[in-house]
Amino acid sequence: MPGAAAEPQGTLATALSHAARLLTQSPALAEAQSREILKAAPGHPQALLLLAAALRRQGAPAAARDVAQPLAARHPQWAEAHAELGLALAALGDTRAAVTALERAIDIEPRHGQAWRALGDAWTLLGDTAQADAAYANHIRAGVREPALMEAANALCENRLPEAEHLLRGFLKRQPTEVAAIRMLAETGARLGRLADAEALLARCLELAPGFTAARHNYAAILYRQSKPLEALAQVERLLAAEPGNPGYRNLKAAALSRIGEYDQAIAIYEAVLAEFPRQPKGWMSLGHALKTVGRQADAVAAYRRGVELQPSLGEAWWSLANLKTFRFSQEDLAAMEGALAGAGLSDDDRLHLHFALGKAREDAREWEAAFGHYTAGNALRRRTLGYRAQDTTDQVDRAVALFTPRFLAARAGQGCPAPDPIFVVGLPRAGSTLVEQILASHSQVEGTQELPDIITLARRLGGKPAAERDTAYPEALAELSPGELKALGEEYLERARVHRKLGRPFFIDKMPNNWAHVGLIHLILPNARIIDARRHPLGCCFSGFKQHFARGQGFTYSLDDVGRYYADYVRLMAHVDAVLPGRVHRVIYEQMVADPEAEVRRLLDYCRLPFEAGCLRFYENDRAVRTASSEQVRRPIYADATEHWRNFEPWLEPLKAALGPVLETYPKAPG
Secondary structure (H helix, E strand, C coil): CCHHHCCCCHHHHHHHHHHHHHHHHCHHHHHHHHHHHHHHCCCCHHHHHHHHHHHHHCCCHHHHHHHHHHHHHHCCCCHHHHHHHHHHHHHHCCHHHHHHHHHHHHHHCCCCHHHHHHHHHHHHHHCCHHHHHHHHHHHHHHCCCCHHHHHHHHHHHCCCHHHHHHHHHHHHHHCCCCHHHHHHHHHHHHHCCCHHHHHHHHHHHHHHCCCCHHHHHHHHHHHHHCCCHHHHHHHHHHHHHHCCCCHHHHHHHHHHHHHCCCHHHHHHHHHHHHHHCCCCHHHHHHHHHHHHHCCCHHHHHHHHHHHHHHCCCCHHHHHHHHCCCCCCCCHHHHHHHHHHHHCCCCCHHHHHHHHHHHHHHHHHCCCHHHHHHHHHHHHHHHHHCCCCCHHHHHHHHHHHHHHCCHHHHHHCCCCCCCCCCEEEEEECCCCCHHHHHHHHHCCCCEEEEECCCHHHHHHHHHCCCCCCHHHCCCCHHHHHCCHHHHHHHHHHHHHHHHHHCCCCCCEEEECCHHHHHHHHHHHHHCCCCEEEEEECCHHHHHHHHHCCCCCCCCHHHHCHHHHHHHHHHHHHHHHHHHHHCCCCEEEEEHHHHHHCHHHHHHHHHHHCCCCCCHHHHHHHHCCCCCCCCCCCHHHCCCCCCCCCHHHHHHHHCHHHHHHHCHHHHHCCCCCC
16 A cells, blocks of 8 residues: 555544445445545545546446556555556456556555456456466465465466365365365366366355356356357356456357357357457457358458457467458568568467468468478477377277177167267368258258267267376277167267257258267267268368368377378278178268269268258358358359369378378278
8 A cells, every 4th residue: 555545544544444335335325435535635545546446336447547547657556556447447448458557466466366367357358368377376376375275376376287286185185165275176177178077176166155256257168168058158147147247258158159059149249349348359350250150251351350450460360361261361461470470479379370371371372382381380389289199099990990890780789869860971171071061951951050079078978087088998888888878878969969950950960070980979879860971082181181270179180190190090990880881871072072063962862861952052052150161162162173282282292191001092992
């Protein structure tokens, strides 16, 4: 507290204490009380601080800033003044300035819990997850007084996660209902990637303390990260009931709505938040993603451009423009990206996105070697952050081949859920699966959804909780399931998918490409579901994946050797399925679809037991939302120019050819 704000005495002290109590109950009365105090004691710092807080709480952040800014300038060592200024600036949408003010408050008072919490919210709004996590961890530490918990909080803040976990588990053995410790252990688990554990801990935390708002926010975020958007929305609604204007909660709601296909609602929320907080580059990028999905390309471009105007080094926004596929960069754009890439202090995430964007730009300019150089650099950066091991995929395929024998499958014939609703489209990304989906979704009896995570979620659950992915009990765990359990899994899948079915059509598409690895599971739990394998020439498919940066997953695409081995393993498993379940899977060869669309579409519909509809040949007229990288391409008629495009890069594809092995020579058939 500044010298000028020495502890007041007598009547003034009573008046200030009364105003402080009124602040939470009635900010308008607190404002009136503060103004009365200032009449008697003009310029009194504590009265001015209370006035700024009262104005902010009444929804007048500009007036609050006008009070707090000169107050912080007059008292540069008063943490409360800088914190209040930061809160006012955050409410005004000037998030960068808010960060500066809040960091100043924390420099003065490192245990200022409110400033740490507000700083975490600000970094979340700016899209810097690492900074936000650090701020929230410090907010936890600021609220801890017990020495044992302080030690654990320090370890968490310094990212010494095994040590933090050990300390917290020991503490919770002694005090199992201490909610601060439970929340800290959940945060530790989340950072270690154990999201299911974090979810369970936060659920317990809220059971003990339903009003623990910070824990509920963590819980909603963890649910969202685990592809549980409905559950996340339920928690966000509770948060918004108490704080309807919170931009972080609103953005999380919009993201969750997008996950269940409610894009119009999501766009409306993003637009409302950005109208109030326009200086959020990653907020504009999120809006651009939603606009792109619903086919509003011009609006998406404008949103992405607003993001890079605010933050020219925002690599993901540049890549999002490139990822529209039909978009072309100007010379000014190229100069801006090259300048950002050469700048100091660029994060690895921005750098890798800029490399992918510049690769696309150079490719469009037919500068093949330069394009390949950028793609290689971007992939190398991304691969360093992943734990993908090609041998794990090979081992999983070996295990599936060993398990799914004719005898094993015959013993389970007729089991599972008999519903015929799902149509699974599997394969590799960039193999034409979005085209197949768009064709089918143009049929009056079929609804397109998106790449649903639910089959993978079920497979992971069956695998238990291995220390490493390679130690999973899946797929062998399928041998232990009873007919009733197989049927229940099929029914659970349908229930999980229900939220994505908006049109009341009898059939729906699940386009998760990675489900090729789970065709055996699909067959056992949903024996009447249709399974379509979308396949493309291995060099065209694999190189297209290599030059694509995926928002999440697909860790095999960031190395030519990895993606080649992955393609070969995929072909090997699908050939085994063809051998043990003849006719179970229908294969669509991309090049054949391009050469003779009507014949291939008729074959596809026959397999799905659907009557031919001419609208399926005019799939590009369908205005449904499309979330994948091909969203703009499937809004145009089929074109043949992509089938041989990989040849422009053939001089650099020898590692890919070597990894593919015999698969390359026998395409479209499998080796042997």
